[in-house]
Amino acid sequence: MYQNHGRVESRPDKTMISSSDILHGKILIVDDQEANVLLLERMLAYAGYASVASTTDPLEVCALHLKNRYDLILLDLQMPVMDGFQVMEGLKEIEPQDLLLELSLKHQFQVTEGLKEVEPGGYLPVIVITAHPGHKLRALQAGARDFISKPFEQAEVLARVRNMLEVRLLHLETNNYIKALEQKVMEVEVSRDLIRRQSDEIKSLRDQGR
Numbered sequence: 235m236y237q238n239h240g241r242v243e244s245r246p247d248k249t250m251i252s253s254s255d256i257l258h259g260k261i262l263i264v265d266d267q268e269a270n271v272l273l274l275e276r277m278l279a280y281a282g283y284a285s286v287a288s289t290t291d292p293l294e295v296c297a298l299h300l301k302n303r304y305d306l307i308l309l310d311l312q313m314p315v316m317d318g319f320q321v322m323e324g325l326k327e328i329e330p331q332d333l334l335l336e337l338s339l340k341h342q343f344q345v346t347e348g349l350k351e352v353e354p355g356g357y358l359p360v361i362v363i364t365a366h367p368g369h370k371l372r373a374l375q376a377g378a379r380d381f382i383s384k385p386f387e388q389a390e391v392l393a394r395v396r397n398m399l400e401v402r403l404l405h406l407e408t409n410n411y412i413k414a415l416e417q418k419v420m421e422v423e424v425s426r427d428l429i430r431r432q433s434d435e436i437k438s439l440r441d442q443g444r
Contacts, residue, residue, distance in 0.1 A: 251403045257281075259305035259399040263288040264295050264321065265363060266313040273386060274308060281392050292316040296324040305402045306395065308382065310363040311373060318362055322376050325358055359402045361394060 261283060263274050271288045278286050289298065292313045299307065307325070311318035358377040364370065365384035373381060379401070380394050 251400050251407070255403055256396060256399045258284050259403060260302060261286045261395070261399075262295070262298060262302070262304045262307045264290075264292060264307060264313075264318075265310040266290050266292070267310070270310065270363070270384075270386075274391065277386070277388050277391050278395065280388075281395075283395075292318070292321050295321050296328055299325060300328050305359055305406075306399050307360045308363060308395070309360050309378070311366075311369050312364070318364075318373070319376055322358065322360060322373075322378065325360065326377060359398070361398055 261278065263271050263286065265271050265274070265288075268290055271290060275286055275288060287298070287302070287304075289295065293316055295307070295309075298304075309318045309321060358379065360378045361380045361382055362369070362373040362378045363382050363384060364373065367383075370381050380398055382391055382394055
């Protein structure tokens with residue numbers, strides 16, 4: 235069962251993501267080679283991942299992510315019709331503007347130019363799959379967070395998937411905390427306005443009674 239990361243709840247330690255959270259993260263495998271898809275599915279199932287989907291059609295990826303909001307996409311770079319770089323460009327249009335930047339600008343907090351460059355268009359949860367070392371730098375510059383080399387090594391695949399999911403879930407949890415904090419700020423502002431109005435009314439009544 236996929237856990238709802240949109241919830242706002244307290245944890246004993248807000249900086250920790252549990253193994254259960256990681257194993258229930260939503261994963262999408264994208265590779266035009268069915269054999270590669272099956273191999274990755276088996277590796278992930280062996281490790282205990284409970285929510286793994288796949289497609290061999292890169293044209294479906296954006297629609298699938300828009301519908302399911304995957305926590306991680308394993309994306310092959312070399313595919314016919316639409317390659318992995320084109321898929322990432324489409325995904326950038328879907329991922330919302332990073333909430334931290336959005337709220338910082340809204341509340342006029344100081345945001346460094348470096349942070350803007352790191353997270354200009356939302357958090358793209360993509361690990362690229364490639365057999366070509368020369369593609370790795372270009373993929374990272376295009377927004378990918380990590381890469382997996384072909385041929386697959388199970389230890390590498392599982393380590394990178396786990397690390398990336400933990401980072402992704404921490405990112406979502408931080409955004410949820412910011413949303414909750416903004417709501418609290420709004421509630422405090424409403425309370426202050428109410429107290430101010432009541433104070434003005436009391437003062438007006440006192441003035442009239444003199």
